[in-house]
Amino acid sequence: MRMRERSSCSARVALAGAVVRRRAAIRFATVTTVVNKSYRRRRALYAFRQHRLLLLWDARVMHRALWRAVRRSAHRHCHGADAAAAASRGPVPASTPRRRPLSTAVSAGDLMFGQPVHETHPHLLRPGHLTPGISAQEYADRRTALARQLPHHDAVAIVAAADTVFRSGSVFYEFHQDPDFLYLTGFNEPDALAVIGKDASGDDHIFHLYVREKDSSAEQWDGARSGTQAAKDIFNADDAGDVSRIKHYLPDIISSASHIFTDITQPDTKASILQRFLHGSRSKKSTEFADLIGSRKTSRLRPLMNDLRAFKSAAELELMRAAGRGSGRAHTDLMRHVWTREKQLDAFFRYRCVAHGCDTQAFEPVAAGGKNALGIHYIRNDDVLQRGDLVLVDGGAKYGGYIADISRTWPTNAHFSAPQRDLYQAVLNVQRSLVSLCRADANINLDKLHSMAEGQLAEQLKQIGFDMSGHAIETLFPHHLGHYIGMDVHDTVGYSRKVTLQQGHCITIEPGIYVPDDERWPKHFRNIGIRIEDSVAIGDENPYVLTPEAVKEMDDIEALRP
Numbered sequence: 406m407r408m409r410e411r412s413s414c415s416a417r418v419a420l421a422g423a424v425v426r427r428r429a430a431i432r433f434a435t436v437t438t439v440v441n442k443s444y445r446r447r448r449a450l451y452a453f454r455q456h457r458l459l460l461l462w463d464a465r466v467m468h469r470a471l472w473r474a475v476r477r478s479a480h481r482h483c484h485g486a487d488a489a490a491a492a493s494r495g496p497v498p499a500s501t502p503r504r505r506p507l508s509t510a511v512s513a514g515d516l517m518f519g520q521p522v523h524e525t526h527p528h529l530l531r532p533g534h535l536t537p538g539i540s541a542q543e544y545a546d547r548r549t550a551l552a553r554q555l556p557h558h559d560a561v562a563i564v565a566a567a568d569t570v571f572r573s574g575s576v577f578y579e580f581h582q583d584p585d586f587l588y589l590t591g592f593n594e595p596d597a598l599a600v601i602g603k604d605a606s607g608d609d610h611i612f613h614l615y616v617r618e619k620d621s622s623a624e625q626w627d628g629a630r631s632g633t634q635a636a637k638d639i640f641n642a643d644d645a646g647d648v649s650r651i652k653h654y655l656p657d658i659i660s661s662a663s664h665i666f667t668d669i670t671q672p673d674t675k676a677s678i679l680q681r682f683l684h685g686s687r688s689k690k691s692t693e694f695a696d697l698i699g700s701r702k703t704s705r706l707r708p709l710m711n712d713l714r715a716f717k718s719a720a721e722l723e724l725m726r727a728a729g730r731g732s733g734r735a736h737t738d739l740m741r742h743v744w745t746r747e748k749q750l751d752a753f754f755r756y757r758c759v760a761h762g763c764d765t766q767a768f769e770p771v772a773a774g775g776k777n778a779l780g781i782h783y784i785r786n787d788d789v790l791q792r793g794d795l796v797l798v799d800g801g802a803k804y805g806g807y808i809a810d811i812s813r814t815w816p817t818n819a820h821f822s823a824p825q826r827d828l829y830q831a832v833l834n835v836q837r838s839l840v841s842l843c844r845a846d847a848n849i850n851l852d853k854l855h856s857m858a859e860g861q862l863a864e865q866l867k868q869i870g871f872d873m874s875g876h877a878i879e880t881l882f883p884h885h886l887g888h889y890i891g892m893d894v895h896d897t898v899g900y901s902r903k904v905t906l907q908q909g910h911c912i913t914i915e916p917g918i919y920v921p922d923d924e925r926w927p928k929h930f931r932n933i934g935i936r937i938e939d940s941v942a943i944g945d946e947n948p949y950v951l952t953p954e955a956v957k958e959m960d961d962i963e964a965l966r967p
Contacts, residue, residue: 535591537805552610614642716909731761733954763802770800778934812938831865
């Protein structure tokens, strides 16, 4: 009799477990099919998906949650406990070691995705974050902000991920995601497409994400992919699909759209003259896409994205500060040592950036000794450093998708000569003056700062013997004072330099003087190039320098190598 009772009880336990799992599956399917959500319901959906994901990934949590439900259900069936009484007892405390191991459990270590997530890389990401420092909620808020900028209820924005770029054959460069795509999705894999529109209320957004599906054969060669299920569970897409079938999905999605905002159909302005002659100004992908969207009205997405990306959130500023901290320390580390070749300096800088916690280089660094510093973007870095020359290093690292940009100039033999000191001090005086104006209450813009830089540099150079008549300043200072920074070194391309700088803007301040070997200029200054650059966030009443760890006062530089 007891044997039959135990058998019956076990069957009821198994049945209760199946019911719990089925109800959870039905609940998830019901929630994920809802498209028109209010803001509160969307937040609830994100929380539910995160909870479901944790149950799948952490076997211990899954065992505990399921076994609690099974025990409560079995207790009611086997012992006739009153439902209200069972509810009043509440869940079993987490510390109670009553777990039943399940053969279907999946360890977090066995899960593979195309990018780090908290459950696989807790040393890189906090819970609820899709990329270092940026939460899933912030990404959702960005999409909502974009949807609200769309002028019509039936307008949509379409943005594509970057492609894998090959240097030769099957050898590829390090992948760099399209910044607009990453800003909106947090998804850091190639071959993906996002479609964002307004929801029924007009106050929230609908998010479609099409990605590469899981493929064990391809992943064996090229690494893990996240797949379409993760596009929903992790990246919170309302709808997801295999990007290889985008021709079948997209017509239905945009069938009711009267206005499409995208940059996919724009000509490739970065292609060389020869490449445009040989292959045209558009890629095959964008031509097929243009055919697919037909005669619908299209506009550039870039202006809308620039308006969003130009203003940095508190989380973004923290990432830029981290990039600035690591990059600045790497610059100071360089100044402590004696170098004989530019290539050594280049390699050491890259190493120190990573050693100080950064991910990778934001751009190819400039390590220019002597007259090589006259080339503003000199990156060959293959010359010998001559004793007594100055070396100009323009380099910065990236952390969590955000960059730092720093330039420093210092003597190879630890001490500035008299002419070097005079010219360096002239540039430093101007740089400090203009950094102090990087605040909202200065009511200033980048173009105005540049004009001030030209005037101040001309005055400083006159004082040390330069003839500044005519267009002298344009010869000696040929580039703009600064540019916007953020996810890219030259961020938000096309965003006007005439926009009044406000809190949240981030820019560089980088005056420089480059003296050609020309009889017009004082002989002892010829072939000297000096640039001093910091990354700066615009504060309300004060500038926020993101790169103070890179020393720039001459006495401090010389003190590093007594």
